[in-house]
Amino acid sequence: MKKEFIRPMIILILVQFLVMVGFGIVIPILPFLIEELGGGAFSLGLFMSAYSIMQFFFAPFWGRLSDRIGRRPVLLIGLSGYGITFFLFGLAGNLPLLIAFRALSGMVSSATLPTAMAYMADITEGADRSKSMGMLGAAMGLGMVFGPALGGWLGDYSFTLPFYFAGTLALLVLPFAWKFLPETLKEPNKEPKKKVRLNFSVIRDPLFPLFVFSFVLSFTMAMFETTFTLFAAERVGFGPKEMGMVFMIIGIVGVIVQGMLIGKVVKRFGDAKPAKFGALLCAFAFLWMLWAPNAVLLVLGTMVFMTGNSLMTPTSSSLVTKNNHNHQGASLGVFQSFGSLGRIIGPLIGGGIYELSMNTPYIIGIVTLVLCVIIFGARIQDKKAEESGFSV
Template identity: 30%
Template sequence: MSENGKLSNGDTDVSLDLGHPRDPNGNASDRSIGVVAKSSAGFNTLLAATFVVFLGYGTVLPILPLFLDRVLAVTIPGDVSLHTGLLTGVYTLALFGFAPLWGSLSDRLGRRPVLLWGLAGFALAMLGFSLTRNLPLAYGVRALAGAFAAAVIPVALAQAAECDDATRRARRFAWLSAASTLGFLSGPMLSGWLASIPMVMPQSEMLLGGPVAWPFVVTAGLAGAVWLLLYHHVREQSAHRPPADEPAGEPASPRAIGGFLTLTLLAMLGLGAFEVGLSLQARQSIGLDPFRVGLLFTECSLVMLAVQLLWSAYPPKRLSPGHLIGGAFLLMAGGILGLPYASGFWEAFVVVGLLGAGSGLLIPLLAYQVSLASGPAQGAALGKQTALASLGQAVGSAGAGMLFVGSALGTYWGLAVVLFVTAIVTFVVHYHPRVIALVKHAPRQD
């Protein structure tokens, strides 16, 4: 980072400020490149698309074991647990593999067609899962759902990024992160209500395999409705290419992108490990019942949502991204380190709040920084970030499940140290060039 608050990459400087960029004449710039920037309905449609994709993921998680048992006739408890985990992993793996491909494709063909294909495929895959009656087909359909969801998440961010105003872009990213958090939080509640549908609509037992299939049907219907909104409100036909007489956008900064992608991987690794660790610690060590464990997970989502909405309403201008990223990693480290020492519900409540605040700030902030550093290749860079976020969360969850069994305390400490060192490195990278500059210009004592 150079003295003027930019990440230096040799030939390219990537601004990390949240202020308003200016045109060559010194006037504040508020030009909008993408169609979404010209219509509030267009951006609201992006929010709805992001919401419904994460709603589908959250809806499936609590109902999947019941679906395996009642519809797919997997009755052995060990097999139900195994296939629940594997079906979730297949979805995440597809998200990891296809997000960079869809992102790059949107840079070449435009955001609108990729979003339309993604939502259509996601809706059909969710509907197809409700009709599935054998296990191999269930794996194939879940993989398709993840592959098409991978077209929505990064491309919605790339479309929202097509705006010259940095503050507006930051707010959009925070709103999209809030939409994803709200969708994930609403999913289990929706599936729980739909699973009780026979009490409201007894004839539903005759439809699509019974009430356990209804969450997939409803999610597919919502995705179809959002597809119609997207078709009518987002009119962009191709990726933006500036006219010959218009200056090209800022070039990409590979070093900066790589740094922020690494931070994304570490942040999601910590979040995934914390989620599994919280579930194990709360039940085995603290002795909380499932209801209170659910409250802790709900608290985590609500704190993340609150932080993201606060950031969208009041983007910080005095604190640099280096301060915010480092501070957020410190909050995550404190939450993870405090978890093994929590002896009751309220102690766990505090450390969950710390983790939720840190991760809730990091998710939109890192996406925003990747967007700033990626130049015209928004889709490709944000697709890679989506892929690494999925990979980090999956590895963190799996690693925590295996390591906590043997050495719970050591695993907590090891992960906390990694996040703490990441925070320190972030602060050092932010201040190191400035310290060198001060030393160089300091008066010598003869």
């Protein structure tokens, strides 16, 4: 990577870290805040879904916009809007306003990830690209390690303090992003016929297998996050303190794999093999968790799951950029929308099915992951962007 791009890459990593800190910072305080505002379990689910629903619809829009007007303005819009919405959270005095601001936050924050990935793809090539995508994933993983911890600590003083804290962090980074993020899109794409549109025609897109991978990755991760606390409490008696440690451990595993190991793995095996192996490793981890007879083995199972998840995340997104270099922002926007769809459906199915049988969400996860590899694995191959001829 050229030296002039090192500083922009650091800013991008910091932006994604802050986005995930903001996402995770509400987790420990949210049930109490919603209860204080007169809501219950349904309101909590609606609050969580509102963010992903808006990401699902708006990520492609922001991705297409970054292909047309450039990466820099879209990133700045996303970061500034993200910070402002957190201040609005703190000011919300009733439940409908809180949910509305959550939806607004999902809408504007969806400008950051696909655009950051497209920006990273503009400044990197080959194994460096997968390594850079891995560093973005590691930053997001760190955000999910520190976010809940910060939220719990600040929430002891006030339920609204974590929101103001996250908003302040985002707005403090904004001047650095303004100064140190140069535009990387050399030739804005203004071809309306080649836009990626999120409709049923996407099934015919050459990148569709990777979009499905994004959905499956997010779907299984969301089911895990929704049900594992209940599963671990029933199986081995874990409480809030133990669960905090578990999520910290798996967050660290994600950081290590995506931040330190993925570049070496991709350099040796390419992107496609680690992506498919990661899916099978996640399926194996679910089977492990169903079998685990004690707490130690159960935690080891979660570490295996996070390893597989961390192999899938940067390699699948890197394959999207390598197989479509003309419309990377748009393609990554659709890629992220499929991920958002998984984060919408996963908690609903996982939570609903868990009520009937605690093992069933993990069985569904195993079947989904294995079928994904069997059906789409042969179509997921390493191809250089200039050779693929993919157009969307």
